[in-house]
Every structure is written in structure tokens, then in C-alpha cells.
Amino acid sequence: MRKPKIVILGAGYGGLMTAAKLQKTVGVNEADIKLVNKNDYHYETTWLHEASAGTLHHDRVRYEIRDVIDRNKIEFIQGTVEEIKTEEKRVILENGELAYDYLVVGLGAEPETFGIKGLKEYAFSIVSVNSARQIREHIEYQFATYNMEAEKKDERLAIVVGGAGFTGIEFLGELTNRIPELCREYDVDFHKVKIICVEAAPMVLPGFDPELVNYAVSQLEKKGVEFRIGTAIKEATPEGIIVGKGEDEVEEIKAGTIVWAAGVRGSSVIEKSGFEAMRGRIKVQPDLRAPGHDDVFVVGDCALIINEEINRPFPPTAQIAMQQGEVCARNLAALTRGKNDLETFTPDIKGTVCSLGDDDAIGIAFGKKMVGGKASFMKKMIDNRALYMLGGPSLVLKKGKFNIF
Amino acid sequence: MRKPKIVILGAGYGGLMTAAKLQKTVGVNEADIKLVNKNDYHYETTWLHEASAGTLHHDRVRYEIRDVIDRNKIEFIQGTVEEIKTEEKRVILENGELAYDYLVVGLGAEPETFGIKGLKEYAFSIVSVNSARQIREHIEYQFATYNMEAEKKDERLAIVVGGAGFTGIEFLGELTNRIPELCREYDVDFHKVKIICVEAAPMVLPGFDPELVNYAVSQLEKKGVEFRIGTAIKEATPEGIIVGKGEDEVEEIKAGTIVWAAGVRGSSVIEKSGFEAMRGRIKVQPDLRAPGHDDVFVVGDCALIINEEINRPFPPTAQIAMQQGEVCARNLAALTRGKNDLETFTPDIKGTVCSLGDDDAIGIAFGKKMVGGKASFMKKMIDNRALYMLGGPSLVLKKGKFNIF
Numbered sequence: 130m131r132k133p134k135i136v137i138l139g140a141g142y143g144g145l146m147t148a149a150k151l152q153k154t155v156g157v158n159e160a161d162i163k164l165v166n167k168n169d170y171h172y173e174t175t176w177l178h179e180a181s182a183g184t185l186h187h188d189r190v191r192y193e194i195r196d197v198i199d200r201n202k203i204e205f206i207q208g209t210v211e212e213i214k215t216e217e218k219r220v221i222l223e224n225g226e227l228a229y230d231y232l233v234v235g236l237g238a239e240p241e242t243f244g245i246k247g248l249k250e251y252a253f254s255i256v257s258v259n260s261a262r263q264i265r266e267h268i269e270y271q272f273a274t275y276n277m278e279a280e281k282k283d284e285r286l287a288i289v290v291g292g293a294g295f296t297g298i299e300f301l302g303e304l305t306n307r308i309p310e311l312c313r314e315y316d317v318d319f320h321k322v323k324i325i326c327v328e329a330a331p332m333v334l335p336g337f338d339p340e341l342v343n344y345a346v347s348q349l350e351k352k353g354v355e356f357r358i359g360t361a362i363k364e365a366t367p368e369g370i371i372v373g374k375g376e377d378e379v380e381e382i383k384a385g386t387i388v389w390a391a392g393v394r395g396s397s398v399i400e401k402s403g404f405e406a407m408r409g410r411i412k413v414q415p416d417l418r419a420p421g422h423d424d425v426f427v428v429g430d431c432a433l434i435i436n437e438e439i440n441r442p443f444p445p446t447a448q449i450a451m452q453q454g455e456v457c458a459r460n461l462a463a464l465t466r467g468k469n470d471l472e473t474f475t476p477d478i479k480g481t482v483c484s485l486g487d488d489d490a491i492g493i494a495f496g497k498k499m500v501g502g503k504a505s506f507m508k509k510m511i512d513n514r515a516l517y518m519l520g521g522p523s524l525v526l527k528k529g530k531f532n533i534f
Numbered sequence: 535m536r537k538p539k540i541v542i543l544g545a546g547y548g549g550l551m552t553a554a555k556l557q558k559t560v561g562v563n564e565a566d567i568k569l570v571n572k573n574d575y576h577y578e579t580t581w582l583h584e585a586s587a588g589t590l591h592h593d594r595v596r597y598e599i600r601d602v603i604d605r606n607k608i609e610f611i612q613g614t615v616e617e618i619k620t621e622e623k624r625v626i627l628e629n630g631e632l633a634y635d636y637l638v639v640g641l642g643a644e645p646e647t648f649g650i651k652g653l654k655e656y657a658f659s660i661v662s663v664n665s666a667r668q669i670r671e672h673i674e675y676q677f678a679t680y681n682m683e684a685e686k687k688d689e690r691l692a693i694v695v696g697g698a699g700f701t702g703i704e705f706l707g708e709l710t711n712r713i714p715e716l717c718r719e720y721d722v723d724f725h726k727v728k729i730i731c732v733e734a735a736p737m738v739l740p741g742f743d744p745e746l747v748n749y750a751v752s753q754l755e756k757k758g759v760e761f762r763i764g765t766a767i768k769e770a771t772p773e774g775i776i777v778g779k780g781e782d783e784v785e786e787i788k789a790g791t792i793v794w795a796a797g798v799r800g801s802s803v804i805e806k807s808g809f810e811a812m813r814g815r816i817k818v819q820p821d822l823r824a825p826g827h828d829d830v831f832v833v834g835d836c837a838l839i840i841n842e843e844i845n846r847p848f849p850p851t852a853q854i855a856m857q858q859g860e861v862c863a864r865n866l867a868a869l870t871r872g873k874n875d876l877e878t879f880t881p882d883i884k885g886t887v888c889s890l891g892d893d894d895a896i897g898i899a900f901g902k903k904m905v906g907g908k909a910s911f912m913k914k915m916i917d918n919r920a921l922y923m924l925g926g927p928s929l930v931l932k933k934g935k936f937n938i939f
Contacts, residue, residue, distance in 0.1 A: 266678035273671035
């Protein structure tokens with residue numbers, strides 16, 4: 130009997146968890162498993178804001194895929210996915226193609242710019258190791274250039290963060306910790322630096338407990354962040370951004386750095402491959418398969434799951450992606466063994482913690498609200514847990530966060 | 535009796551040495567001494583190529599002026615000199631002015647671009663702490679951006695160094711040591727990086743021993759430097775440089791970074807103040823005074839002294855500037871005490887070492903040629919000696935180079 134070919138696209142939280150669980154449950158003789166990823170490393174998407182601000186080196190937020198997979202059971206292929214041909218059961222890569230019997234799509238997210246002019250050209254997004262270190266270096270270069278100009282341009286030192294959601298707030302927390310270091314490094318007066326957070330929605334961290342949100346805003350304001358809430362970015366330019374002000378008026382905010390952290394969408398490969406999707410996210414069946422495609426599972430940022438309680442999609446998180454990976458692996462194992470009774474996925478939200486820098490955070494865990502050092506400790510434990518689940522204790526020791534006080 | 539007012543402009547090697555020696559020989563009741571400098575720190579001009587390449591942190595190449603002057607004897611004024619009004623015996627600063635009885639001009643050098651189009655706009659010069667860290671960050675940003683572009687531009691990783699004189703060669707030595715680190719940091723293939731040294735003159739390091747020059751060129755070539763000797767830069771552009779090729783032809787060399795290290799001239803304040811000068815350098819009298827100005831001494835890069843043996847000016851070096859500072863201080867002390875019999879300055883060239891990175895160098899010292907580790911050791915001793923002469927043993931311990939093998 131021919132072994133089924135399982136192809137996993139993407140080694141993010143969802144794809145890598147699927148691989149990690151599959152290699153434990155499926156024998157070498159049961160399936161032929163391939164894992165495809167653009168880079169030869171996995172990165173912690175939820176830590177990228179730290180690498181972007183320069184508070185954590187980018188090598189701390191990534192690890193080699195070959196360190197966590199069992200190469201006797203899984204073949205790793207470094208490649209960029211261009212398209213999925215579902216009718217032909219083939220995946221087209223930049224340099225080659227792969228046939229599959231079962232496919233796991235875990236291709237992650239891309240920045241969603243909502244068609245705002247100039248964002249693609251002039252704003253940075255916190256989406257990968259490459260983009261994180263470019264943001265870090267861009268900000269450093271602005272600071273390094275400041276004292277070289279005969280007429281000092283204070284706007285060089287201004288940083289606009291578009292979006293007061295999770296990524297925006299976590300990035301602001303790191304950035305405000307980093308600025309004093311940058312001021313010392315480049316002999317810049319701290320008071321010349323401006324950090325402006327622009328958010329189109331009428332609130333910071335929508336969906337979060339209002340008391341915790343107030344704490345976060347007040348902590349960030351104390352560290353110098355200026356919030357412009359209910360303010361939409363109309364355009365990004367080489368000089369900064371144009372925002373709406375009142376009915377018809379606009380205002381220019383000059384800034385040397387613009388970081389767009391106001392939204393992501395699923396991979397563009399989804400639509401290119403003909404899946405029905407909303408902003409690149411496929412509304413999956415309870416067993417995580419794409420509707421009409423019994424051989425395609427979708428996990429992570431490309432999967433859309435509705436929270437029935439509020440009739441809105443769950444925000445895509447690492448927590449959910451990893452839980453999906455586990456269910457996906459079990460369902461794949463079942464199919465491999467000829468069982469068609471698949472498990473239903475139900476997210477189990479254990480808690481949510483939003484960091485405000487290395488030393489502060491807000492969150493709810495085990496049903497309890499927490500702020501400050503306690504929440505920050507919890508955040509680090511969550512980060513270490515993700516390492517543990519994907520790579521076991523040795524990965525925690527290698528990449529874990531132990532700067533706990 | 536009124537105390538004479540001595541004003542020293544510039545805290546480079548010449549000015550700071552004048553101050554350091556004056557405070558040892560002249561009593562508080564003998565003279566009123568002021569030292570003016572743009573920054574509150576002195577920097578090692580001869581170490582800037584290291585900070586520019588990123589092999590030595592810029593804080594290692596500077597120290598606070600107040601750490602080396604005796605503030606009971608010398609008043610430090612942070613200010614930028616705009617003009618010297620010799621008739622009125624006054625110095626105009628950006629924010630104020632100072633009267634003097636005796637003046638020491640040690641205002642240092644500026645890049646000389648020989649009117650080459652685009653160099654001021656698109657090339658960096660190794661001239662200050664500010665410019666050094668901007669060069670370092672510019673190169674890092676080019677590397678950080680490389681992997682972010684869908685279509686990779688190898689020219690981003692190309693670095694053109696204009697000039698194969700002392701600064702150019704020493705910078706190349708550091709740069710070639712730094713590139714492998716940058717490649718690791720930004721996941722860049724080492725073979726994609728190009729370092730091109732363009733020199734209009736027909737030789738590398740003119741005036742240096744040919745055997746040593748051959749060693750230097752071959753060592754740098756081994757580390758990836760491509761030499762384009764006898765090649766003149768016609769223009770610098772945002773994309774790179776245009777060089778002459780043969781009679782009428784030109785060639786474009788695309789590069790993300792252009793560093794101009796092919797020449798300096800004396801401060802532009804010299805000409806602005808009406809001194810007779812050649813490229814901002816005043817041909818001083820044997821006692822270091824400017825011709826026709828018995829109250830103005832000139833030291834360092836603004837002073838021109840002829841080497842009678844070859845009937846050409848001595849190249850301005852830290853060694854000569856410090857020796858001038860010593861003589862200048864003794865002559866000022868003499869004038870203060872009413873003596874008009876001033877000392878004649880004669881350079882005493884003890885040796886010259888050109889570094890080729892942290893671990894290699896070429897040089898002549900005590901009449902002996904040396905290369906490799908031995909020459910590199912000598913270079914570090916010369917660097918430590920400059921610290922010792924300006925700030926004593928404590929400064930050597932704080933900023934000295936002890937990475938000796």
C-alpha cells in the first residue's frame with residue numbers, strides 16, 4: 130500500500146506544531162511527511178516587536194527548524210510557496226513543485242494596508258525577522274543622522290505607530306524602553322523624540338478589559354507616547370503621514386519612521402489558489418478543513434474561526450494556531466489510518482497578556498486581571514511555554530526568557 | 535598687572551596638548567586660559583575609521599574634555615567658532631564671543647572634495663564621531679534592507695572607498711574584518727558583498743615603502759578588496775560613482791555606500807577670518823605663529839610645515855599636532871613671562887604605522903620595517919601613547935587598546 134503524502138506549508142506556530150505532533154504520533158511507515166518553509170528557521174511572530182524595537186536581538190526570536198523536527202520522519206524543504214493547485218493536488222514552489230494527498234496550509238499573515246495610499250512604500254510592518262531588523266536599523270540610522278545635519282530636523286526622531294491593537298501597543302512598550310538607550314548612543318536629547326500612536330478606531334486594544342486598557346495607556350503616556358485615537362491615516366508619504374481631522378480637514382504629522390501595526394490578513398497564496406476567503410482567511414469547518422476540500426487543512430492566520438459567543442472571528446493568535454496544530458495532527462493521523470471520524474476544534478483561551486515592555490504588562494489569565502511585574506512574568510511564561518510545546522525543554526533553555534525579577 | 539588672556543580654539547590633538555602642557559607650566563596667576571571646543575569631548579581622529587567600520591564603539595574613541603583638563607587653571611567653553619577677528623583680537627562663536635591676548639588655532643580639518651560633483655551630497659567622510667556612527671549605521675541599514683527587497687539588489691552591499699591614502703587603507707582594513715560579521719547578522723552571502731577602492735593617483739599609500747605597500751595591497755585583496763588605482767572619480771550619484779576610464783570613456787560603479795577618504799583641508803574658519811592659507815592651512819613661522827600675527831599660534835591640521843628634505847609639506851598627523859602643542863605651550867609660557875625668544879618647531883617623526891585591521895598592519899618605527907602582528911602591536915602602543923600624553927595613565931587604563939596577542 131502506498132504511504133499517503135502529507136505536505137505542511139509553513140513552519141509558523143500552526144504548521145510547526147502540526148509537524149511536531151505528527152512526528153510523535155505517526156510512524157515512518159505510515160506517511161511521507163514534508164514541511165515547506167521560506168526560511169530555514171522558525172521565528173516567534175509574537176516576539177517580533179522586541180526585535181523591531183531593538184530590545185531583543187533577532188537571533189533570540191528565531192531557531193532552526195532542523196533543531197525541532199525529527200528528520201527521520203519529516204523532510205524539510207526550504208522554498209517559497211507560489212500557488213496551490215487543489216484539483217491537481219500539487220503545490221507550486223518558486224523552484225519546483227510537490228504532490229500531496231493531504232495538505233496543511235499554515236502560510237501565515239501579511240500586512241493589511243486597507244488600500245491606504247503610500248503605506249506599502251513608506252511604512253514598515255512587523256512581519257518577519259527581515260522586517261524587524263530593518264525597522265531597528267532604520268530607527269538607528271535616523272538617530273545617527275540627526276547630529277550630522279547642519280539644521281537639525283526633529284521630525285527625524287519622530288516615530289509614528291499606526292494601530293493601537295496588540296502589536297502596536299506591545300511595540301510601543303518596547304520602543305519607549307529603547308529610546309533612552311538610543312538617545313545615549315547618539316547624543317540626542319530625549320525631549321526631542323516624539324512617539325505618536327495613531328488609531329482609527331475609537332479605542333485602544335478593542336475587546337480588552339477597559340480597566341487594563343486605561344493602565345496601559347497611562348503607562349505608555351508616562352513614557353512619552355502621544356495617542357491620537359479615532360484618527361484615521363489617509364496617506365503615508367516620505368515625510369510622514371496625513372491624518373483626517375474633523376470633517377474635511379487633514380493634518381500632516383512629520384516623522385522619520387512609520388510603523389504600520391494596524392492589521393494583518395492571511396497569505397495572498399490563499400486567494401491566488403482559488404479558495405473562498407475573507408482577507409486571505411478561509412472559514413474552516415469544525416475539523417479545520419477548507420470547505421469543499423477534504424484533503425486540505427488550514428491552521429493559524431489563514432484560518433478563520435467564529436467565536437459563537439459574540440458572533441465575531443477569534444483574533445488569530447499563536448495560542449490558537451498551536452492548538453489547531455495539535456488537532457490538525459490528530460486528524461491527519463486518523464485519516465492516515467483510514468478513520469474518517471475527525472475531531473472538532475474548539476479554542477481554549479487560557480488567557481491573554483499584552484506586554485508593555487520588558488518590565489510591565491497587562492493581562493487576564495486563569496480568570497484574573499493582572500498588571501505590572503506579575504503580568505510581565507506571566508507573559509514570559511507564555512513565551513517559554515510556546516518554546517516548550519514546539520521544541521521541548523532544550524529549546525526553552527536555549528531561547529527562553531529568564532530575565533525575571 | 536592684568537593677566538594675559540589665552541584662548542585655545544579646538545580640543546583636537548594640537549589644541550588639547552597645548553592646554554595639557556600649559557596647565558602644568560603656567561600658574562593660575564600668570565594667565566587666564568580658555569579652551570573652546572564644539573563638543574564636550576575629544577575624539578581620536580586617528581581611530582575614527584574603526585568606529586566608522588563598526589569594529590570599535592564610538593564611545594571608545596572619545597573622552598570628556600573635563601576629564602583631562604585642570605578646571606582650576608583652564609575654563610572649558612563648549613561652542614562653535616565662526617570667525618576670528620584678528621584686528622580686534624576677538625573670536626566670534628555661534629553663541630557669543632571671546633577676547634584674547636594670545637590665540638591658539640587648532641580647529642582641525644574638513645573633507646576636501648576637490649569640487650567633484652555629488653560628493654558632498656552622496657558620500658560620507660570619516661571626520662567626526664557623528665559621521666563615523668552615521669557611516670556604521672548606513673552600512674548596517676543597507677545590509678538590513680537587502681533581504682527585504684523582492685528583487686535583491688547586490689549593489690546595496692557594494693561599498694566604494696574613495697582614496698587609497700592612510701585613512702582609506704586603514705578603513706578598508708577594518709571594513710574587511712567587519713563584513714563577515716555583517717553577513718552573519720543579516721543573513722547575507724559573503725560573496726555578494728563588494729568592496730572597491732578607487733584612487734586617482736597611480737599608487738597606494740604614496741610616500742610609503744613600496745615593499746610594505748605591496749604587503750598591504752595583497753592582504754586587503756585577499757580579504758576581498760578590489761583596487762581601482764589611477765582611476766578618478768568624476769561624480770558621485772545616489773546610485774554610486776562615475777569613474778573615468780581611458781581617454782573619454784566613463785564607467786558607472788553602483789554602490790549603496792560611498793566613503794570619501796581621499797583628502798582633508800584645514801578648517802574653513804581660516805579663510806573666512808582672512809588668513810593667507812593653502813586649502814585652509816596656514817604656512818606657519820618656525821615658532822608656530824601665523825605670519826603677520828604675533829599673537830596667533832596655529833597647530834594641527836590648520837598648520838602647514840614644509841619638510842625641507844623633500845620640499846613638500848609634512849602630512850598632518852596626530853604625532854606632529856601633539857609635538858606642536860608642546861612647543862606652542864612653551865612659547866605661550868615664555869610670552870606670558872615677557873620673554874620674546876621663542877622656540878623653533880621641528881617635527882620628530884618617530885615612525886609611521888598604517889593598520890590593516892585589528893590584527894595586521896604595516897609600518898616603520900625606529901628605522902625598522904615591520905608587518906603583521908608586530909606592526910599591529912606597535913600601532914596600539916602608538917595609540918596608547920597618545921592617550922598617555924594627553925590624559926596620563928588613568929586615561930590609558932580607561933580607553934587604551936590592550937587586545938594584544
